[in-house]
Amino acid sequence: MENLIEIGSLHYYLAMIWFVLWGVLWIVYFILDGFDLGVGSLMPFLAKNEVEKRTILNSTGPFWDGNEVWLIAAGGVTFAAFPYAYAQMFSGLYTALMLLLFTLIVRGVSFEFRSKVEHDGWKKLWDTAHAVCSFLPALLLGVAFGNIFQGIPLNEVGFSQAGLFGLLNPYGLAGGVLFVVIFLMHGALWLTIRTTGDLHERAERTAIRLWPVVVVLTVLFLAFTAVNTKLFNNYMVYPILFVILLMPVAGLVLMRVYLGAKKYWMAWGASCLYIGGTALFGIIGIFPAIIPSNPNPANSLTIMNSASSELTLEIMLGVAIIFVPLVIGYQFWAYKTFATPIEEHDLHY
């Protein structure tokens, strides 16, 4: 792959900014869709009756659609800012991505379908589909990003030689498991905010039990990362970067502290900090690659060889500066308006 960018030019700085924005989009996506995927995966274990099932679905109902758009935006920005990386990443991870899409499709319609028909079998079908198709995207996203952190076997034209089963290597699977557990924790904390009574107690107990699991898996995953990937290389060159690790660590500690103090919003916020910090740690680790190549780093798809033209990056930046704050603003408003504890009478409107 040849370089498209001259170091130190405006083009170069624009591409750097877009790398950061690209990372931010994925981080926001994990934080937001993370809790509704987690809530969906927890549903069969937490809901004891129809009212509780509906409460759980309603806890994410107003938000899941707006959350999922962050995935579309992250995909779209990969396409717009780093088209070569997009082309190779999406075709290289072909089957894994298709499975991710199919599960998200089933999950999306299950929200809308389940309660439209008063029939137990119908509801059970969609409840099962909802749970399975919340769990699988969490796993698949973890596997995909685990492999990206580790590096994907790319040939000299940047095309992946992995295939679906090549992605299911130990480190990729470890990434999958970590994502699932993190999202379960994130979802349980969300439920503590939005539920009352028995269901609330159960959600809280689940979060308290999950916490040590998250801590242990985080430490194990970091150790695995250190021995198995080149993710720490950038940190060895600039040790100051290790400060970033304070984010997930602080998030982990605060999560438990606030949970103990029954400050549920703060606990969920700490979980956001933890997820954001963890993802940021990985994204800074792969810099300047978007898709690092492993074993041959020369074949990596990087900022330098994958970026769009200067003009495209400029226009996109203008769009981002105008619209991203707007999006954050109205989504924040939607959360403020709807993220209140659900009472039974709220299930009818």
Place this chain on the structure above:
Amino acid sequence: MDVLMLSRLQFAAATMFHFIFVPLTLGLSILIAFMETKYVRTGDEVYLKMAKFWGKIFLVNFALGVVTGITLEFQFGTNWSRYSAYVGDIFGSLLAIEATAAFFLESTFIGVWHFGWKKLSPKAHATVAWLVAGASNLSAIWILIANGFMQDPTGYVIRNGRAELTDFVAVITNKWAWLEFFHMIPAALCLAGFFLMGVSAWHLIRKSEVHFFQKSFNIGVTVALVFSIVTAVEGHIHGNNMALKQPAKLAAMESHWETQTNAPMYLLVVPGEDGNHVEALPIPGALSFLAYNDFNAEVKGLNDIPKEDRPPIKITFLAFRTMVGIGSLMPAIALLGWVMRNKLDKIPLYLKILPYCIPLPYIAIWAGWTLAEVGRQPWIVYGLMRTSDAVSPVGAGEVTFSFVLMCALYTLLGAAGIWLMIKLAKKGPEDHSPIQV
């Protein structure tokens, strides 16, 4: 089958399935916002009931439209990676802008709309309905600008072995894209009008909720009449531009072989691979006039277009005839309903037939897109990149697996979704409808 054909089929299936739901979303979202506004202005409860009833059907339709749209964005990368690499500089940014400027708005506020009946004032709720409608149609603008680039590329230069953006204004003011937009949105409104008419007629025959469905029918029939005519007239202008830019598409859709002035249009044609088997009932000069608004204009024939540059003739031809045929029928159906709108009990047969007319605008829209996309072949970006050069170097096995899985999944979900919409439509409105999740 090779990867190219499989990928083309997969993309066709994904877009066509997506487009069972998109037009109704575009059209009905505007009508629902209008109903809510009427409620706020007049205080008449029937409009609130309307917004809730049609809104319920809308939500099922919307969910299927959204989730199938994700597949499309990702498919450019999965199945058409060489296309993505070659034109991503332009095409990718349009999709990214669509997500950032429109789709976020649409998806955030559909949740607010759905769950906000109690939490928001009627005025605020109506505003949210307009936001959803506006954002949906804004999405369409960006998607059609992206498609416009594939149909008539502009504002780029070939540099660094790819198409790079040089003139963003040229890309977003692409005439083709805007002609498409003003053809598509009226078509979507016409479809929503027919949807309201069909469902309302079904209830009016059965004398259920007569006041409610009479009012719904009147909205539907007015919208259907106005916009079926607008769509047809605008389609003609769109056709003029197409004749200039894509002569091969024009020749294929008319199965027109000999380059000639004063070219006729044959009412009866059976197209073959090297000429027509049957040509009968000519209207002299009609083709020249349709293409260039001039009975004596010269129209290029397929014989002067190399075989490797011709689109599939039979499909393109059939798609065009289907679109125009249904497009001519719909204003007539709507006009009859509009004239008789206050005396519908006098024409029970008309009411009985109307529910079966709901598929008509759907078929016309599919045919229109088939004409646009199949008629563009063998190019993925007209004159710039061939479809055969655009496909991903993935294995046929992987594509087959995902294609079969996708078709199975889509068939199941589509059937369930359409069944659900029919069920909700037949159930009719409830006075205090609890909207459940």
